[in-house]
Amino acid sequence: MSLLKQIAPRTILFLSLVAFIGMGLPDAYAQVDTFEFESAEQQKRFRKLSDEFRCPMCQNTSLSGSTGGVAEDLRREVHRMIVEGMSDEEIEQFMFDRYGDFIFYKPRLTSQTVLLWFGPLLFLLLGAIVLINIWRKAGKLNSVQVSDELDGDDRRRLENLLAESRAQQSATDQTEDKN
Amino acid sequence: MNRLMAFLPVAAFLILAVVMWRGLYLDSKELPSMLIDKPMPAFELTTVDDVSVNNELLPKEPFLLNVWGSYCLPCLVEHPTFMRLKESGEIPIVGVNYRDQQQLALNWLEDNGNPFEFSILDESGRFGIDLGVYGAPETYLVDSNGVIRYRHVSVLDEQVWREVFEPAIAELRSEEAAR
Incomplete structure (x- = not known):
């Protein structure tokens, strides 16, 4: 009985392996x-x-x-x-x-089956064209020189804003100290 | 130009959508017959009643060639239409008893009635292969010269008769009368 118990799982494993293969x-x-x-x-x-x-x-x-x-x-x-x-x-x-x-699982190449044979290639080409266009546009955007220097007016506005926020900050600090 | 290009993906989507929508409703089971406008394949066989038949004995007017078998349930569905056509004498019908057993075929005709001028016995299915048959029921419209003009796969009921066969036969007859 115990022998059977030992063999049975192995047999099942073996059989399922055979079935799987x-x-x-x-x-x-x-x-x-x-x-x-x-x-x-x-x-x-x-x-x-x-x-x-x-x-x-x-x-x-x-x-x-x-x-x-x-x-x-x-x-x-x-x-x-x-x-x-x-x-x-x-x-x-x-x-x-x-x-x-x-x-035929592999249809003959005739005028009627041309699209069947080369349709996927056509779509691949279309995709490639679209992709190349996108890359080229992205490349153009990168190559445009954008200056990060601010001109006089903007610089003054920035300095004013910074000074304003600094003044506000010190005002709140003082009220917090009093409390 | 660029404006138009922006609509290209939408257009591509619409075209694809239409193609796929159509594809959903195409009946992939109905294969085009290779024998349209070709003469009926030559045969030298017997009928289910053991009478020898060949191409010479086919009707000399437009007729229907119906592929049937006693095992074929849809054949019973279209059977009343063929019986009615037989009684009214609208068009002769020749049967092809396809992949059946002779005795079972004879019993079937006895039980259900025989709408056929005669039924060609094709127990092996070899004549069916020459016709490009892939399963009963199939019905061919053949002209006076024994040329296959149309094939219908599956049941030929009253609706198919009215919508497909009646007009096709009328056209064929007027075409032949004009000759």
């Missing part, structure tokens, strides 16, 4: 299909392609991660095309002809 592996959520390939290279291509195609039904899952019916069919098609010796480009074209740009 498993979460990081992309294959942990892949659908299990029993496809047969002629070579390890074909299997690798199948994995890569079904990770790159998006399931049209479930939107935010790749073909490899989706349980959707159409994803199952498309995985079967990808397998068929690989075994029949079609190239990756041909398989991508097959998918594109039927499902359009949507099927």
